[in-house]
Amino acid sequence: MKNRATLIAMVLMSSFGFAQGPKIEFKAKDNTIDYGTTAKKNDNGVRYFEFTNTGDAPLIISNVLSTPGFTIPSKPNDPVMPGKTGKIEVKYSMIPGPIRKTITVESNAVNYEGGRIPLKIKGDVIAD
Secondary structure (H helix, E strand, O other): OHHHHHHHHHHHHHHHHHOOOOOEEEOOHHHEEEEEEEEHHHOOOEEEEEEEEOOOOOEOEEEEEOOOOEEEEEOOOOOEOOOOEEEEEEEEOOOOEEEEEEEEEEEOOOOOHHHEEEEEEEEEEEOO
16 A cells, blocks of 8 residues: 555656646747848838747736837737747837847746746847
8 A cells, every 4th residue: 555655646746747837939049039230211110029839738928018119019818829839029119220129028938937038129220
């Protein structure tokens, strides 16, 4: 009986090790989109951060916080199921000068501390 209880406990503990939860992986290298050098007259400032839920539970994007100069036109409102992809649309105001901005995604992803993921935008907007 003692061996059976020990075996059951070991099986339960090992199964917890395999449970991961939702994980988010962005397509952009280093979670950064490079606008390059662009002009306001030629560029509407819209870009997409594409991601995949590589975990084993639904991924929930609860909020996307932007810094001044950005708007977040869209984000997934429904949970992103394991293996599925989603995207977060961002729009920069295309003010001439260098672009060095951060957007913070709040989620239930277990592969980032507190589920907070920093996304970066860089580039240079030249005057028309």
